[in-house]
Amino acid sequence: MDNRFVPVGIRSTERPPSAKRRESLRGKPLGPLLFLGVVLLGCLCCELFLTKDPTYMDLAHCSVPPGREFLFGTDTMGRDIFSMIWYGGRISLFVGFTSALISAGIGILIGTVSGLAPRWLDTLLMRFTEIFLSVPSLLLILFLQAILGKATVLSLSVVIGLTSWTSIAKVVRMEVRQLRTSEYVAASRCMGGGLPHILRRHLMPNFFSSILFMLVMNVRNAVVAESTLSFLGIGLPLEVISWGSMLSLSEKALMTNAWWMILIPGVFLVGTLLCLTNLGNFLRKTISRRERNL
């Protein structure tokens, strides 16, 4: 006799695979990812589809409004804005990613050391971090930039990275404090695992998800910082094309009512920032939610 328990009267809950796929895509930031992908791809492969040299100053065509020949118009120095957007985006995003990586490196290092260190060192490091956190980062960047002198793409990335590691360090420290008493860390230590080994194999995988969102936000903040500084004329010089240095011509554009020189780079800048924020918020929201009692 067949002893198996056979449920009767229950509808099959198995859904077709297509519906499942749709389900798994819901709530994911598809639009932002698509936009970011297009911008990234466009910036990386801009040589393939650009016919104009972004640095060439066509003095016969200064401040031309958008049209057939110049898709997005030209700026006051006669450069083609359409090609500048893609070349400039390359620099802006490079600064964003590089400084985010630098800040993550410093943040993880300081956070881990502070989390594993004896109490006095921990207090000292955290005090230092708090002082760093409380100073408006723009002022700090200004200060560092003044010391370093004329900015290059790399020096600007380093300066921005040096000023934005604090929040990552705090979170990493908290996570490490919780993890360091766990058995597997103790076991690894007993077997002679050094700090780099424990950090890479045991600690990093645990706190990586919680700093991923901050990493994305740091990319965003770095792009903002770069464009703000270049706009003010303290960051990248005018010859190095980035979204910020394109906007630094806008004072002249305002006088001649050349809206395309302000709005078009701005739309790309704000769009990228918005997509990065959406992506970051999505990463953060993967933390589960509880029902409210009100």
Added chain:
Amino acid sequence: MRRGAFFYYGRKALAFLLSLFLLSAAVFFVARLAPGDPLVSYYGERAEKISPEERVWAEEKLGLNDPLSVQYVRWLSGALRGEFGISFKYKTDVLEVIKGRIANTLLLGGTGFVLIFGLALLLGVLCAWQEDKWLDRLICKVGTVLSCIPEFWLSLALILVFSVWLRVLPSSGAFSAGSAGGFGDRAAHLILPLTVVVTGHLWYYAYMIRSRLLEEVRADYVLLARVKGLSRGKILFRHCLRSCIPSYLSIMAVSVPHVMGGTYLVETVFSYPGLGMLAYESARYQDYNLLMVLCLLSGAVVILCNLLAQILSERIDPRIRAEETGKTAGREEKALG
């Protein structure tokens, strides 16, 4: 207890003085090591024309050949007497230059600060009240978009729309040339910078309030209050909001420097004659005497606000105070035992 309070504030004051001292040292050494000729900041453009002999003599007279530590002590003693030197660009005493600008910054920053935190509280409570309804979602969406726009670009776009296209608002300055100080004129010049300062920071704090309240709303005591029959409004305002206020106050204190930084930036874009624009100009023209005082001033505000935040979060919240006294009581018991 009173003795304890005295020691508490005494310790805080000492910490403040110590940080101020460290800050002044940092500012001094960085300014001296930064590129640029210190003679220029004393003599202006004439410094480039003076002969080598005069140069040696001038350096001797100003004490530039002494070790940096000696120079620092000299500068510090001058600073204590209120002598910060002469601004190279404005050719007058540094404090005079700052005195002329500080009121503008206080007006812009102060109004912005009040508006930011008033509106943030309002929006945060509204969002928590309407959680996941259409209004909350709308405010969240708009807020996220607005908080993404860099302040300088928002300023540019506003100038483009309101002063170039519509011609209704002035694009720069604190008042029109000629009519220095009519109330309406000043207010019209304040609208655009104020809008940028407020929108740049508003959503960050509104969102903070919202998420704090949403956390609070999920606490068990709210369930109890509901069971007891209290209305939603009463619970939200009398219980949830009340327990958020102490941390909100200390956040307000911490955020003063950030709002100040935002004000500085906006001032620069709108050429609004305040401390921010002054700092920007002095950094560009290597007017170190002025820049040092501005950094000291801003830094002092930062340190003061952080201390204030610490005191607020340690003293105002009765829960933390109770915990503290409980702890000390426990310690005494242990000592007795």
